Amino acid sequence: MFSGDDGTVTTFRANATGTGDTTFQANIPGTSFSDTATITSTGTADGLTIEANQSTVTAGDKVQINLSIVDTGDRVVPVSLDLSVDTTLGTLDSSDATTTVSTTDGEANVTLNATEAGTASVSVANSGLQTSVSTSITIEEEQDQPDEVTSEVNFNDNAAADGATSLTVDNATHDADFVIVAHTATDSDGDGDIQFNNANGNKEIGTKIGSSAIQSNGTQSNIEVNLSKNVSDGDNIDSLAADDDQQIVMMLHVANESGDTNFGGNVKEADGETPVFDNNFVNVSSLDGAAGNADSDGDGEIDRTEVQTAITDFVVEETLTQQEAQDVIRAFIV
Structure with missing residues (x-):
């Protein structure tokens, strides 16, 4: 059926005398209208094809498998037939190793659930065609995902000698190289806890006053934080004086060897705002x-x-x- 620009419709019937593609062209005399159409003629149903969208998958994946009824020229024959499908490994749509699907216009699809490692041989058959074809799918072991690293700092050193130039962080963890940076702190709301932003909206973490050497990714223990290093413009602490008891924050920073210091920005908690840190009230003794x-x-x-x-x-x-x-x-x- 061909339609003209003026809405006229011309219909004709073509009798297929052979198989293959036939292209028709229609021209309306006295106009510039011309159009073409291609019709594919197939032979009778002769065989089956099976094709998976992936040949290698991981256990737990799903594989889409296309099934077709074809003639001797591998052209899809648009008929409706029931196909029996089974697999040697994994399960099919019905959660069993065997299922039956009906074709629409000569095609159908099934899903292989790759439940375990090995080689799955998926086959399709039709009793009327007296033929069966199969395809193999390699299922690999599911790789263990690495445990997610939780960034944290543990600072329990609450005593320092008169003149101490360093403090020790018990341990710290990060999934990349890191540096521990010491900060002054003030419990401005008097709740006994140091907060990045307290209930009054005030920041309680102050000036950077020291840093550790660069630590390798993972968990590191007994990290010495050097207070004698000048790490910021406001850093006027080189050592701790007797009776100068104070809150000290130890904060996790990313390592950075390209700047004036060996650290970059701080590492954030899951909220994307609060830095990862721990604090302790350090008592400075008159003893050395x-x-x-x-x-x-x-x-x-x-x-x-x-x-x-x-x-x-x-x-x-x-x-x-x-x-x-x-x-x-x-x-x-x-």
Whole structure:
């Protein structure tokens, strides 16, 4: 059927005497209108084809499989037939290894659920055509996804000796190289907690006053943060003075060796705004050296509990040398 610009319609019938593509052209005399149409003539249904949209997949994936009824020239024959489909591995649309589908215009689709690793042989058959064809699909093991790394900082060092130029962060974790940066802090709302933005909308984290060396990605422990380094314009702290007890924030920053410092911007929590940090109230003792570091309450004296902690740090944790442990014991005795 051909339609002209003026809405006229011409209909004719063509009898296919062979197979293949036949192109017709219609011209309306006295006008510039011309159009063409192509008709494909197929032979009788002779066989089947099967084609998967992927030949290699991962366990857990789905594979779309196209089924066609064809003639001897592999042309799709537009007939409706029931096809039996089965697989040696995985399941088909019906959640079984076998299913039956009906073709529309000579074609149908099934979905293979690749449930486990191996080779799935998917076949299709029709009893009337007395033929069967198959295709193979390789199913690979599902790769374990790496555990998501949670960025965090743990800072429990609450004691420092008079003149201390460093503090120790217990551990920190990040999925890329990082630096721990020390900041001053002020509990401006007096709630006993340091917040990036408190309930009054005020920031409680202040000036950068020191930084660690660059740490490799993953979890690192006993990270020394150097306070004697000048890391910002407002950094006027090179060491901690006796009785200068204060809140210290240890914040996670990305490593950056191209600038004036060895760190870049801070690492954010999941909210995209709050930086990853931990804080502690550091008591600065009037004692110096190992004894000052052991003076956890900053009262300038070593008590029995602080001696026991020092002995544990020497014997079990191995974070103190024998000489340092002896210095703590000596300060207790005196």
